[in-house]
Amino acid sequence: MTYCVAIATEQGLVFASDSRTSAGPDQLSTFSKMHVLMEDGHxxxxxxxxxxxxTTQSVRAQVRHDLEFGGEPNLTTVRSMVEAAEYLGSMSVKTRQRHTEGPEAEADLSATFILGGQIEDRDPGIYLIYPEGNFIRASHLTPYLQVGELKYGKPILDRLARYDMRMDEAARLALLSMDATMRSNVTVGPPVELMAYESGTQTRKWHRVFGEDDSYMRELRRSWQINLENAFQRLPELPKPAARRPDGGE
Amino acid sequence: MTYCVAIATEQGLVFASDSRTSAGPDQLSTFSKMHVLMEDGHxxxxxxxxxxxxTTQSVRAQVRHDLEFGGEPNLTTVRSMVEAAEYLGSMSVKTRQRHTEGPEAEADLSATFILGGQIEDRDPGIYLIYPEGNFIRASHLTPYLQVGELKYGKPILDRLARYDMRMDEAARLALLSMDATMRSNVTVGPPVELMAYESGTQTRKWHRVFGEDDSYMRELRRSWQINLENAFQRLPELPKPAARRPDGGE
Incomplete structure (x- = not known):
């Protein structure tokens, strides 16, 4: 499995992804799932x-091919993030169709993407592109998007993600959401990639890979565990005496 | 959907369940999913x-029928929790088989149960009974079991559930796990039932139903949100300067 999350804040965008690819418990390997398709200052x-x-590798290869040989549209010709999302969505659908025409095609070749970025002085944004090629954009009310094994890491986002949070906060929140997922599901695993983009710069602020034994990840995990235990200890006592409900019918 | 969780502690057992039954977004209704099958001091x-x-209602009806008319086995004749789990598991399988023989049977009639309790002075325990009738028992290392929509509420259990926690702590933890699930998935909903059993008593310590606007649930949710935000604010700063990873191949 995979887990990726992106958070859109007032200051900019934050992206996090795991790196585990699995096709059964004895076929684990490591692939980056975060790719900067273009970064030229504009x-x-x-x-x-x-x-x-x-499918995901093929889509990226075609994006590069279109850029190199001037296919239309390509990432230098799309006029908005919406056009970019449409471009990638239709490429994803075509790739899958091409490989499911054969008589032996039974595997699930679908792919889901999060596309984030900014074009010149237009608004930055993050988009979730479904296997069908359609897409949604994150909003100020729900400023995050997830793909892959998303349920374990959703509650912490629902409680803490805010459009007006600082980028470093959003980065730590993305790491916590990732850590919750890795702890509960072994098919999501390190290294974890984390990237931040500040609006209006058209270039990465930072991009970091946290390996399995990364000291910051260890410290973050340890600190969160202690803080969470303290938070738990400070919850209000259960009401006493708690009423006893006799068991009845349905 | 449904979410139920049970936690086994040194002091006793804690059970929590939601009450929402859905068959599509316009067919929501309320059913208790927690039932005391027997409680006679032994x-x-x-x-x-x-x-x-x-299926779940039919299984409970048959349990009552066996008790009333002396079917064998029944809950007064099983000698251990394992025999009780086998009894319920085989009943669940038979119920489903009976209703999937017809030509029109296409619905998923499967059911999953958590059985908890104690017989005389034997060890108390909680068991997860699969639709196939087989079952597992919670251990000291992983002292909780879940059924239904379980992913959202799992991370908090993985971080905080311990066999040596107090029963009131386990009860609050079960409520937090339930609240995380209800917040992230609308098909799991109130009222929430919470029950605690102290080992060796063979009778409920307390059993409480928390409605949608229950003041304790509101206070617990509010307190957890504040404590969690504080816990989040006390996380270690991201390392600076964060290395920048140039985007390469795969």
Whole structure:
């Protein structure tokens, strides 16, 4: 499995992804799922991907091919993030169709993407591109998007993600959401990639890879565990005497 | 959907369940999913159920029928919690088989149960009974079991559930796990039932129903949100300067 999350804040965008690819418990390998498709000071496009690895690699290869040989559209010609999302979505659908035409095609070749970035002085944004090629954009009310094994890491986002949080806060929140997922599901695993983009710069602020034994990840995990235990100890006592409900019918 | 969780501690057992039954967004109704099958001072059996409502109701009806008319085995004749789990598991399988023989049977009639309790001076325990009728028992290392929509509420259990925690702590933890699930998934909903059993008593210590606007649930949720925000603010700063990873191949 995979877990990727992106958070849109007032200051900019934060992206996090795991790196474990599995096709059964004895076929684990490590692939980056975070790719900077373009970063030239005018346009920044970042892609997080979940789903079939052949499909996601093929989509990225075609993006590069279109850029190199001037295919239309390409990432230098799309006029908005919406056009970029449409471009990637239709490429994802076509890739899958091409490989499910054969008589032997039974595997699930679908892929889901998060596309984030900014074009010139237009608004930055993050988009979730479904296997069908359609997409949604994160809003100020729900400023995050997830792909892959998303349920374990959702509660902490629902409680703490805010559009007006600082970027470093959003980065730590993305790491916590990732850590919750890795702890509860062994098919999501390190290294964890974390990237931050400040609006209006069209270039990465920072991009970091946290390995399995990264000292900051260890410290973050330890600190969160202690803080969480303290938070738990300070909860209000259960009401006493708690009423006893006799067991009845339905 | 449904969410039920049970935690086994040194002091005793704690059970929590939601009450929402859904068959589509316009077919929501409220059913208790926590049932005390027997409680006579010698034997206590508590059942939490997820899955097809007709199957779970039928299993409970047969348990009562066996008790009333002396079917063999029944809850007064089983000699251990393992025998009780086998009895319920085989009943669940038979119920489902009976209703999937017809030509029109296409619905998923499967059900999953958590059985908890104690017989005389034997060890108390909680068991997860799968739709196939087989089952597992919680251990000291992983002292909780879940059925239904379990992913959202799992991270908090993985971080805080311990066999040596007090029963009131386990009760609050079960409520937090339930609240995380209800917040992230609208098909799990109130009222929430919470029950505690102290080992060796063969009778409920308390059993309480928390409605949608219950003041304690509100206070617990508010307090947890504040404590969690504080815990989040006390996390270590990200390392600076964060290395920048140039985007390369795969």
């Amino acid at each position: 346009r920044l496009f970042v892609l997080l991907s979940a789903g079939n690895l052949a | 034997r206590l059996f508590v059942l939490l159920s997820a899955g097809n409502l007709a």
